[in-house]
Amino acid sequence: MSVSTAFEKARAEGRAALVGYLPAGFPTVDGAVRAIRAMVESGVDLVEVGLPYSDPVMDGPVIQRAADRALAGGVRVADVLRTVEAVAGAGAPVVVMTYWNPVERYGVEAFARDLAAAGGSGLITPDLIPDEADEWLAASDRHQLDRVFLVSPSSTEARLAMTVAHCRGFVYAASLMGVTGAREKTSEAAPALVARVRAARADIPVGVGLGVRDGAQAAEVGSFADAVIVGSALVRCLLDAPDLDAGVSALRALTVELAAGVRRG
Amino acid sequence: MSAATAGPDTSGHFGRWGGRFVPEALIAALEELDDAYRLAMQDPQFVAEFDRMLREYAGTPSPLYRAQRLSDEVGATMLLKREDLNHTGAHKIRNVLGQALLAKRMGKRRVIAETGAGQHGVASATAAAYLGLECVVYMGELDTKRQELNVARMQMLGATVVPVTTGSRTLKDAINEALRDWVASVGHTHYLLGTAAGPHPFPAMVRDFVRGIGVEARAQCLELTGALPDAVAACVGGGSNAIGLFHAFVPDESVRLYGFEAGGEGVETGRHAASITGGSSGVLHGARTYVLQDEDGQTVESHSISAGLDYPAVGPEHAWLHDTGRATYRPVTDAEAMEAFRLLCRTEGIIPAIESAHALAGAIKILPELRPGATVIVNLSGRGDKDVHTAGEYFGMLR
Numbered sequence: 001m002s003v004s005t006a007f008e009k010a011r012a013e014g015r016a017a018l019v020g021y022l023p024a025g026f027p028t029v030d031g032a033v034r035a036i037r038a039m040v041e042s043g044v045d046l047v048e049v050g051l052p053y054s055d056p057v058m059d060g061p062v063i064q065r066a067a068d069r070a071l072a073g074g075v076r077v078a079d080v081l082r083t084v085e086a087v088a089g090a091g092a093p094v095v096v097m098t099y100w101n102p103v104e105r106y107g108v109e110a111f112a113r114d115l116a117a118a119g120g121s122g123l124i125t126p127d128l129i130p131d132e133a134d135e136w137l138a139a140s141d142r143h144q145l146d147r148v149f150l151v152s153p154s155s156t157e158a159r160l161a162m163t164v165a166h167c168r169g170f171v172y173a174a175s176l177m178g179v180t181g182a183r184e185k186t187s188e189a190a191p192a193l194v195a196r197v198r199a200a201r202a203d204i205p206v207g208v209g210l211g212v213r214d215g216a217q218a219a220e221v222g223s224f225a226d227a228v229i230v231g232s233a234l235v236r237c238l239l240d241a242p243d244l245d246a247g248v249s250a251l252r253a254l255t256v257e258l259a260a261g262v263r264r265g
Numbered sequence: 266m267s268a269a270t271a272g273p274d275t276s277g278h279f280g281r282w283g284g285r286f287v288p289e290a291l292i293a294a295l296e297e298l299d300d301a302y303r304l305a306m307q308d309p310q311f312v313a314e315f316d317r318m319l320r321e322y323a324g325t326p327s328p329l330y331r332a333q334r335l336s337d338e339v340g341a342t343m344l345l346k347r348e349d350l351n352h353t354g355a356h357k358i359r360n361v362l363g364q365a366l367l368a369k370r371m372g373k374r375r376v377i378a379e380t381g382a383g384q385h386g387v388a389s390a391t392a393a394a395y396l397g398l399e400c401v402v403y404m405g406e407l408d409t410k411r412q413e414l415n416v417a418r419m420q421m422l423g424a425t426v427v428p429v430t431t432g433s434r435t436l437k438d439a440i441n442e443a444l445r446d447w448v449a450s451v452g453h454t455h456y457l458l459g460t461a462a463g464p465h466p467f468p469a470m471v472r473d474f475v476r477g478i479g480v481e482a483r484a485q486c487l488e489l490t491g492a493l494p495d496a497v498a499a500c501v502g503g504g505s506n507a508i509g510l511f512h513a514f515v516p517d518e519s520v521r522l523y524g525f526e527a528g529g530e531g532v533e534t535g536r537h538a539a540s541i542t543g544g545s546s547g548v549l550h551g552a553r554t555y556v557l558q559d560e561d562g563q564t565v566e567s568h569s570i571s572a573g574l575d576y577p578a579v580g581p582e583h584a585w586l587h588d589t590g591r592a593t594y595r596p597v598t599d600a601e602a603m604e605a606f607r608l609l610c611r612t613e614g615i616i617p618a619i620e621s622a623h624a625l626a627g628a629i630k631i632l633p634e635l636r637p638g639a640t641v642i643v644n645l646s647g648r649g650d651k652d653v654h655t656a657g658e659y660f661g662m663l664r
Contacts, residue, residue: 054563055437055549057444058288064431077561100286101548105562127286127548131276152290154451159292177290178449 003093003121003146003169006045007205007226016222016262018043019207020255021097021231022238023050024083025075026066031244033086035251039234040090042252043259046227047087048124051080051098058099058126060181062232066239077106081118088119095146095169097124103136112139122146122169130166137166150174151197153189161200168204170227171197176210181232191224214254215261222265230258272585277465280588283581285464287444287551294451299466301371306473311370315363315474322395323351323358325477329485329642334612341632342640344494346482346510348647349617355647356478356506357388361457363474365392368455375399375454379443381408381436382572383415384651385459390424392457400424403442405435412572415651433566436576440550460503461580464551468508468580475509482642483513495639496521498628499646500620501594502538502574504583506646511592521593521635524583525627527569528596538567539596540579541587549578555587570599570655571619573647601626603659606649618647619655 010017020039024032036047052067052075059067080096088094096115103111103123115123122145128136130149140147146169151160154177164171175190190208197206208221209229221228237254241247272279277299285295305311319325327347336343348356361378368376376398380386386402393400402419406428409416419426432438440463447456461471479497486494497514499507501524514520529537537543540555547556549564557565557577567577586592602619605626609617617625621644628643635641649656657663 054432055441057441057550058448060445061431068432071563101556101558101564102562104546104548105558105560126288127551129285129287129289129292132284132286150289152288152293154290154293156293156296159289163289174288174290176449177451179445 001091001093003046003095006093007170010045016225016265017045017227018218018259018262019046019048019227019229020044020234021048021050021229022234023052023063023066023070024080025052025070025073027069027238027244028073029075029079029083033083034244035238035248036083036087037090038248038252039255040087040092042255044092044255047092047094048097048229048231049080049083049087049094051077051096051102053099053102056099058179060179060232062236062239063180066235077102081114084115084120085118093121094119095122095124095148096120097126100125100128108135109139112143112145116143116145120145122148124148124172126150130163133166140168148172151193153177153193160196164197164201164204170205170207172229173197173206173208173225174210175208178210180210190221194225215257218258218261219265222262228258228262272582273465273469277469279582279585282554282584283465283468283552285551286548286553287464288448290448291451291464294447295464295466297371302367302466302470305367305370311366315366318362318366319359319477323362325351325359326481327351329482329489331489332613335609338608338612339629339632341635341638342490343628344486344489344640344642345645346478346642347645348478348506349615349621349645353388353391354650355384355388355618356475356509357385357459358391359477359509360459360471360474360505361388361392364455364457365396365398368398368457369396371455373453373455375401375450376457377401377403377443377446377454378457378459379403379436379439380459381405381439381575382651383408383412383419384573384647386424386426387415387418387422389457390419390422393424394422401446402426403429403439403446405433405439406430407434408436435566437564460505461508461582462503462550462552462554462578468552468582471505472508472512472582475505476512478506478509478644479511479513482510486640486642490640492640493517493520494642495635496523496628496631497642498523498525498624499644500574500623501526501579501583502576502620504580506644508580508582510642510644511586515591522586522591523627523631524592524594525597525623526594527571527574527623528598529568531598532596536568537596538569538575538577540577541583541594542596552581554581554584555579570602570659571623573618573620574623595627597623597627597630601630603656605629606656607660615645616649616653617645618649619652621646
């Protein structure tokens with residue numbers, strides 16, 4: 001299933017899509033595959049597989065800790081691609097969220113080719129702006145991959161229009177001026193940012209991320225965005241659990257709550 | 266201007282190097298900073314105020330000193346650019362005064378900084394106290410334990426020191442944490458980055474604040490010897506003191522530029538901080554440059570006896586000067602640097618920073634490549650008071 005098909009399906013049901021993030025290799029490569037499958041079975045419409053990186057400047061403490069543990073466990077870029085392959089048939093499209101250096105090191109063309117071959121749909125690139133992305137724009141065209149750039153409340157109108165024009169699949173509205181992590185309150189800037197994206201380009205869905213942790217917040221964000229993106233709150237289910245079974249149970253419960261939330265919104 | 270001095274282009278690239286690899290949330294702040302810095306550098310009032318602070322407060326211009334006994338010992342004319350005599354004991358005061366003054370002009374009330382061993386943290390805390398700004402310094406938890414005295418210095422100067430407990434808990438993680446703070450605080454906070462690296466405009470801006478080193482040294486050398494030097498030499502970690510010395514000499518084609526990286530235990534051992542010699546093209550902390558990384562693009566930890574050079578990347582302008590061949594970069598091992606450290610202590614009565622000892626060691630090594638009796642300017646970028654403990658242990662004088 002493609003990213004746009006997943007969005008169309010959600011729209012047909014009159015609701016926002018639920019996007020769930022988990023890093024590959026955490027707690028182990030196989031454990032992450034199991035957790036991601038459980039997330040899809042419990043109602044996630046689109047999967048973000050995180051590529052653990054040594055210097056994740058956009059991430060808060062929860063995702064940092066998970067990435068550190070995945071790296072300490074020896075996870076490799078090839079394992080991330082294997083993870084994508086293992087979950088691509090689970091019923092939801094899969095995109096990889098990655099900082100830019102691992103892709104550049106692997107080779108942009110080679111990464112695009114291998115991601116497409118593994119059944120991945122595209123990339124979310126938190127530290128790559130379209131201004132620096134010529135090689136990726138060409139490779140993603142060649143391999144028909146989606147490319148999701150971030151927009152921010154501080155983006156000027158000109159930058160927002162330029163960024164949105166380069167996106168394919170959806171636009172990631174990073175609604176908080178801050179790093180990833182669950183918040184007590186979601187951002188007040190989010191609805192305005194979504195409206196600005198839609199004004200710039202009407203034909204692409206907008207997902208809102210940074211700060212969502214429960215069903216009520218998912219309903220709230222789902223009322224004005226095309227997708228609700230949840231990361232840290234899901235990762236925390238696995239971090240806080242005594243073992244993988246308990247972690248996956250908690251993950252299922254939270255996903256079900258979030259999926260119900262987007263259906264209320 | 267020749268092509269070599271014209272960089273970067275308007276989007277912050279030196280050839281293929283540099284640029285901006287940061288979250289979109291920071292782009293507006295970087296553009297605001299770029300505009301403010303370019304306007305400030307064209308404003309005679311700002312330039313005059315910066316000059317006044319450098320002169321009256323920091324003690325510049327620093328002398329260019331003919332080191333006679335050292336020169337006799339090595340058979341060349343060795344001129345030392347005495348940045349160690351500046352207030353706070355290093356070239357870094359130039360950068361922090363420039364950025365803090367700019368932050369004030371931009372209406373920011375708070376500055377944040379990263380620090381490894383604490384030198385840039387102390388310099389930032391100094392500039393913040395001098396200009397009445399709030400200052401928060403991020404420092405790897407391991408480094409706060411290794412450098413307790415500098416933590417106390419920063420606190421005396423009124424700064425808050427935040428230990429960073431993520432990743433390898435060293436300098437690179439302190440930079441990550443400062444970037445995270447900045448994403449959430451850009452409205453009222455300036456990130457006072459400590460070297461000529463990071464996303465545009467930092468590499469060019471930091472260079473412009475420290476390029477007085479080379480401007481002064483060039484004029485002083487002409488006055489002292491009646492000619493330009495045959496070569497200039499500096500140590501390279503992030504590369505601010507080196508770019509500060511090099512920049513005024515780039516158009517002088519007869520002057521060779523040498524940058525000496527920290528070779529640690531030897532580049533072949535893998536335990537080093539020589540990003541150009543032993544690293545490869547990558548993206549770290551907002552710029553494309555030479556990075557120490559593994560096959561997967563994960564940053565590899567650097568190693569050096571010198572904390573100030575212990576960084577797994579290098580400023581993008583150095584990557585470019587290397588590629589164009591205008592500057593030459595070589596590694597200097599811990600052992601070679603400490604031998605030069607001892608030599609300077611004994612021949613000149615000057616205890617250099619271990620960073621600067623790398624520059625001296627490298628300069629002595631390349632003498633056979635120059636004409637007999639050549640003149641070499643070495644950037645004595647900092648003083649060694651902070652390194653007495655490390656050096657004392659190295660030489661077996663302390664246990």
